[in-house]
Amino acid sequence: MPAPLRERADVSLRTAARELGLRPREFELAVQIEEVRTVPGPADRTRRVHRKEVERIKAAPGFPGALRERLRVMGVREASALLDISPSRCARLARAGCFGPVSFYVNRYRTVVWLYLAEELRDFAENNPQLLAGRLPAGLRAGLEAGADHRARRWRGRRVGQFTRQAADHWERAAARASVLDDAVLAAAVPDGGERARLRALRPCFLEVRNAAEATRDVLEDVCLAEGAEEIRWYRFLLDADLETARAAEVPAAACAAREPGRGPAEGRTGSSGAASGEGRPHPATARPVAGPPATPGPRRRWSLLRRCRPRPGVRTAG
Structure with missing residues (x-):
């Protein structure tokens, strides 16, 4: 393949973010949740994005609005409004591990504020309506009373x-x-x-x-x-x-x-007689x-x- 075509086969993360119209933190999240698939880059292990991957995302229905919606994150108050439950119940469900955060930030009070994917919250509500009203199951209540908090572990x-x-x-x-x-x-x-x-x-x-x-x-x-x-x-x-x-x-x-051709059985074994014979060397x-x-x-x-x-x-x- 000619050199110019090889150079266009993949792009840097920054270039991919710009072409997809995503802000840096949005693109970081897209990579983390694999909305944007990356490939190994040069020897320094910097990852890159195939040109075909960028084109695939841009050609998807609803781009770019649909992509941004899949990357939409929210704190517990907005999440509770989406689930139509109280913020305290939403926080308890998160601590119990019913759904996990995708990101977080630290506010000025050194408090970790967890963020959740709106799409995952909607999936949770659809599949677990029984957890959105009434008393929580005994197992969840017991874990919460014992101080369980699975948010950091899930992240x-x-x-x-x-x-x-x-x-x-x-x-x-x-x-x-x-x-x-x-x-x-x-x-x-x-x-x-x-x-x-x-x-x-x-x-x-x-x-x-x-x-x-x-x-x-x-x-x-x-x-x-x-x-x-x-x-x-x-x-x-x-x-x-x-x-x-x-x-x-x-x-x-x-x-x-x-066993490479041209190498003798003792090649590379220098030093004492024990080293030359292989004595003392690990199997x-x-x-x-x-x-x-x-x-x-x-x-x-x-x-x-x-x-x-x-x-x-x-x-x-x-x-």
């Missing part, structure tokens, strides 16, 4: 799901699972320092932070971190499964490299890839644009 799950679907391999999938675990949990889950360094190098960016005060950044960081034993245990389970698959996939590749089936120096104890590292840290007292949530 994290949505984002991790997006990153795992976009992952190029099992190492990237594992990095998405690991990104919501704090340093102590990750060290216990992945004792090998080289593997932890590899996961950090592949970590996804959960949020683009623009001109945020330090106090606001702190709240954003907290929302991105798994909390509660059940959620942490779930991500550790998924991380273990992805790591096992990633390690197993690299064993055949290492074996094939060792390929148990060897683990090393992608950097072992992690050393110290301050919590920043994951992507945000530092991973424990929830701080005084952080409230709304919606």
Whole structure:
């Protein structure tokens, strides 16, 4: 294919947003909920949009109004009006996990304000009319009385799901699972320092932070971190499964490299006689890839644009 055609095969995220008539935050949301499908970009892992994808969206019935409606988000008060219920009942349903937020912002009081997709709210109302009137089911009431609040967990799950679907391999999938675990949990889950360094190098960016005060950044960081034993245990389970698959996939590749034509059995094994004979070297089936120096104890590292840290007292949530 000629070079000019290759250059027109996909476009940058900014160009796609401009051609679709979407503001930056609208386009970010469109990508996150996969209304706009992206593809891997250059080596720096910046994603791009196929030209055919842009044309597909522009040719859809009702564009651009229908697209904007699918991206419409609202807080709890507007959501309660849409569902024709009280704001308090709407908030209780959200905390119980009946529907999940798609986005959020932090207001001037350091309160997390959750935002919900209007389209998902309408689907919920259509499929669950029994939850919009009368007493809530006993199970939901018991969970709420015990302090259940699934909003942050539902948002994290949505984002991790997006990153795992976009992952190029099992190492990237594992990095998405690991990104919501704090340093102590990750060290216990992945004792090998080289593997932890590899996961950090592949970590996804959960949020683009623009001109945020330090106090606001702190709240954003907290929302991105798994909390509660059940959620942490779930991500550790998924991380273990992805790591096992990633390690197993690299064993055949290492074996094939060792059998490449022109390489002798001792090629690349220099040093002591034990090293030359292979003595003391791990078997390929148990060897683990090393992608950097072992992690050393110290301050919590920043994951992507945000530092991973424990929830701080005084952080409230709304919606």
